[in-house]
Amino acid sequence: MKTKVCIIGGGPAGLMMSQILDAKGIENVILERQSIHYVNQRIRAGVLEAGTIEMLNDYGLGERMAKEGHLHDGVAIAWQGYDQFLIDTKKHTGKQMMAYGQTAITEDLYEKRQAAGAHIFEEAVSVQPHDVKTGSPYVTYEKDGETHRIDCDFVAGCDGFHGVCRQTIPSDVIKTFERVYPFGWLGIMSQTPPLEEVMYARHERGFALASQRSPMLSRYYVQYSARPCRGPSFKRTTAYRA
Numbered sequence: 001m002k003t004k005v006c007i008i009g010g011g012p013a014g015l016m017m018s019q020i021l022d023a024k025g026i027e028n029v030i031l032e033r034q035s036i037h038y039v040n041q042r043i044r045a046g047v048l049e050a051g052t053i054e055m056l057n058d059y060g061l062g063e064r065m066a067k068e069g070h071l072h073d074g075v076a077i078a079w080q081g082y083d084q085f086l087i088d089t090k091k092h093t094g095k096q097m098m099a100y101g102q103t104a105i106t107e108d109l110y111e112k113r114q115a116a117g118a119h120i121f122e123e124a125v126s127v128q129p130h131d132v133k134t135g136s137p138y139v140t141y142e143k144d145g146e147t148h149r150i151d152c153d154f155v156a157g158c159d160g161f162h163g164v165c166r167q168t169i170p171s172d173v174i175k176t177f178e179r180v181y182p183f184g185w186l187g188i189m190s191q192t193p194p195l196e197e198v199m200y201a202r203h204e205r206g207f208a209l210a211s212q213r214s215p216m217l218s219r220y221y222v223q224y225s226a227r228p229c230r231g232p233s234f235k236r237t238t239a240y241r242a
């Protein structure tokens with residue numbers, strides 16, 4: 001098979017890229033390792049920044065988001081020992097955020113792409129880009145026990161941090177910007193009505209976030225130490241930057 005852009009990864013980035021390329025008349029193919037059903041069930045993000053809302057609207061993906069999403073004027077900050085306050089981004093920047101689950105965005109994107117007759121190959125395993133430094137790269141993958149090859153002008157690596165593309169970029173070309181924090185987040189999804197606002201909290205035992213997905217679905221996070229626990233005197237409180 002031959003195409004202009006071979007997109008590896010059918011998550012939000014790969015699907016959105018396919019939608020944009022299609023709108024500009026540029027042929028593309030998506031290779032996704034998982035089944036579409038699996039990708040659509042994967043629970044992840046829920047809060048969209050203004051730029052993302054704008055981009056989804058610009059490319060015809062705003063209809064369901066406008067009906068089911070929940071607009072926010074800002075985020076609430078709860079800081080131990082102080083009154084809670086709202087950072088009113090709408091007032092100060094004219095921009096709002098939206099609570100609308102990544103699962104819903106992914107569903108919308110697959111629906112649009114499939115309706116447009118996009119070439120999407122799900123459950124494509126052993127995906128491997130080749131000759132990426134040349135003007136005629138190609139990608140191989142296996143499906144149903146057969147090996148396939150896609151010749152293209154560009155390979156778009158949209159397969160996330162652990163995907164194959166990052167490893168394929170030659171070490172003299174790749175630039176990595178990374179900051180490793182000594183803590184992580186424990187995320188909990190709960191079928192309860194969320195707080196009115198997305199709330200970031202700073203406490204002497206660390207960071208907490210009350211986020212939301214829908215009127216009946218809340219997402220909570222608490223900080224945990226990535227180091228062995230040294231008892232209750234844990235004082236690191238920089239997690240609010242995460």
Ligand SMILES: Cc1cc2nc3c(=O)[nH]c(=O)nc-3n(C[C@H](O)[C@H](O)[C@H](O)COP(=O)(O)OP(=O)(O)OC[C@H]3O[C@@H](n4cnc5c(N)ncnc54)[C@H](O)[C@@H]3O)c2cc1C
Nearest residue numbers: 009010011012013032033044045046047127159160163164
């Ligand atoms: C718990 C959690 C909460 C989050 N909350 C927010 C939030 O509130 N707001 C926000 O903006 N962001 C949030 N994020 C981040 C957001 O989910 C990611 O930025 C987003 O998923 C990135 O999309 P992506 O398409 O680049 O990568 P992914 O969603 O990781 O998609 C990559 C795709 O590539 C596929 N793939 C991987 N390897 C291969 C391969 N070798 N061959 C073929 N396909 C492959 C994967 O199956 C996957 O479908 C959150 C993330 C997590 C984990």
